[in-house]
Amino acid sequence: MMWCRMIAIALRLAWPDVLAPWRSPLLRWRIETYGVFDHHGRLLTASSITPGAFFRFVATQHRALARFLHWAASLSDYA
Secondary structure, X not given: OHHHHHHHHHHHHHOOOOOOHHHOHHHHHHHHHHOOEOOOOOEOOXXXXXXXXXXXXXXXXXXXXXXXXXXXXXXXXXX
């Protein structure tokens, strides 16, 4: 049941850009505030996040993202 809530929260965060989550303004802003660097060592801005940068972020931060989704799902009585 917890996994269903976690998936529902992830979908809500990416909505309406579920098929292209790197376009979601909320997720782009969150990645920018997380302090991610590009391959040149420059801090990524929300406007410069590409699909590759998004998936690298997800791949390198998957544990932190899972902890966040687990925490958010534990707060939610609906999902």
